[in-house]
Amino acid sequence: MRKINLIIYIVLLLLVPILSYGQIEGEVLKPEGGKFLLTGATVVTVTNGVLEATDVLISEGKIQQIGKNLSASEATVVDCNGHFIYPGMIDSGTRMGLVEVGSLAETQDYAEIGNVTPNMQALTAINPNSVVIPVTRVSGVTTTLSVPAGGLFPGTSALINLNGYTPDQMFAGFKGVPMNFPTLARRGRWDRRSDEDIEKDAKKAMKNIDELWEKASTYMKLEDAEAELTYYPEMEQLAKVVRGELALMVEVNKAEDIKNAIKWIKEKEVQKAILTGVSEGYRVAKEIAESGLPVITGPVLAIPSRDSDRYDAAYSNAGKMQKAGVKVALRTNEAENVRNLPFNAGFAAAYGLGKEEALKAVTIVPAEIFGVDDKLGSIEEGKNATLFIADGDPFETKTQIKHVFIDGYKIPMTSRHIRLYQEFLERNPGLEK
Template identity: 30%
Template sequence: MKPVALALAFAASAPALALAEPIAIINAKIETVGPSGTLSSATLVMDNGKIVAVGSAVAIPKGAQIIDAKGAVVTPGLVAATTSLGISEIEQVASTRDDGAGGQIGAAFNPAAGVNPDAPTIGLARLNGLTRAFLTPVAGRSGNGAHAHDDSAFDTAGGHEQDDPTLFAGQSIGINLLANTPDLIFKTNAGMVLEFGESAAAAAGGSRGASLIILKRVLADVRHFAANRVLYDKGEGRDLMVSRLDLEALVPVVQGKSPLLIRVSSANDIRQVLKLAKEENLSIVLEGAEEGWRVASELAAAKVPVIIDTQAALPASFETLGTHLRNAQILFQAGVQVSIMGSRDYNNLRQSRMNAGTAVAHGLPYQAALAAITLNPAKIWGVDKEIGSIEAGKAADVVIWSGDPLEGQSYPTAIFIAGQSQPMTSRSTELAARYKPSTDGIARPAYRN
């Protein structure tokens, strides 16, 4: 049996629950995205949801299920660094969107209650190698079509009320993409999301200076609250700009215990953000950073990681006039930790790995591109000890590919999340089978009365 067919047969026959016996993938080209680098003709052993061994001379446990990859590429499961997967399905249909609080709540907003394990996009994303994702809310509901890039979170400030001073979109959470599992959340309160630049200026009344003043005031209020909770509970002390819920949510941010993801585009705005982070002692991550290449050395010196869309190469707004196809390569060469994002709603199914391939075509080293969609997103959100690379002790999130995973025509032939074999079906494949033209003269179920 061919390796692809064998892997498919195994994945189709495996139960949804974790197997009691170990699983060994043999004769594989393993891209570990870890200290072991690329391993040829190697073996990977999974057991109890974990990777227990990987290498060229690994003993296979007695009774293990064996998959002969016959040279196929094996990688860690892909990790979406920032997305609305599972909390937003159709951008222009408000009833399908749980990715923002609509301006009524800011930092306290947690999208966990809106995660839909039955969202069709989750199965589609999984079939393209995605095994984990970090959901990052957007500040309001735009609905005005004024997006810097399709499915992006930028220019969403229109959802704010005029008197709503908060620029915070809410909290990030991590989900796995396990099939037939009602609760996908594996990390809560992963970080905080903040809008900056044009969208923040709009929320603050039209000026970047105003948004910066508001932001500094909110951070000062949070520090005052953290040091004076007793006074606050008594109704004493100074007036604070945001609600207690927002204050509580922001305490870990001002204490440097929780990363602050900042959506920002222009080089000048990035400089302002770097200055703010230094003054306020914040741990920050940048999303967007279309002009990041212009300040690459400054980002590297500040040790600030970035999440970028490598297809964002057109000057769609004034803050992205300097966008560049070599953004990833220039940032990487300067020493910046780069993660690559795909479509926020993951309707463009191959986008994250195609974006990684685009970065390779414009100078980013291949191994760096793989890390940008696996290990680096895990590092950003503090879960790199658990996922993101193929190393003993980490969760067995593993994908076997039909070819180069950064090639658009390649696809997974088997997918494991926490050691559990995943179904190789989705809403799309089910619809395709339902409406497939008949060749035997028997009407398909969809056409029967």
């Protein structure tokens, strides 16, 4: 029997008591709370080095203790001998929970009508029961930023953990307002605008953004002066960005646009700004580093943006920026295949970022960028027990993820993909009935 099969078998055995409650046939696997003692693991803390043969005690959703030979009588013991514990991976830009089937408009909840809709809350539309969520979390990706898409200000993104029955149970403590910075790039091969039109459109959009920012600033000033304002939810939300309560996530990719965006951010004295996308960041890495702005980049597995670019432009982008001194987190920009985050990190590692920095780029760096590094991003006492156990390097393709914990809940290692495997590996009846 193959390895995975075996794991599932063991998991099933562990869950036998639960199964017996069922009145109809078929197993139901639920996340399990409580106290867990993970024993004998190699703990990759990310922030405090690698600890060999170490135990981790999980209680009340937190990492309560890290040390050798811990004991806790009432805790469920999870033998991690020969395995590795990592903090849960964070994907810093996805459509997680906002779409179920890519091409079906009825299931697309990431793009609202309107050019200025910062008040649209991604957290509201996240479907906690999306089939995609279990498929993703069994890969060790525990936390994702779900980002709306569309006009200049498409909405408000939300950081979520991939476990919970309501959006609030999933919310991981960060919201940000994405802004699509006016671009001189083409949106795709189908974009047949002339160079002149592209420039004109970008100028128009820039003017529009300047005006909106001005309005939001006015709104904020009047609000601070306790003026009675008429209902204007868009400005109310943007005012929070101006005030610095919410981060502005500036989506920008082309080298020239990046420089303009940095200038704009300086000019407008944006309090909290994050650059996202940044696919040509390597061309202006020095300028980004000097600006001190953090960057969320990806997907790493992407075609270069220009025909004349080196074939590995996207693979090596994160590494080049990081070496220039930019704080870099990674994203997949995916929905159903967010599970490829570790492979994106692996490619970035191979093409210049290095394994250690690549690991940080999917753990502690995004936690810091999102201001949740007190809870997430490393294995430290007091932080949330959001972590996973693997039999090797989680970026390596063949590595198996053994267990996943999110906020102290032990996640069932199953998903529709795994269940289909279980049913069809040896179909019955086979060829003949």
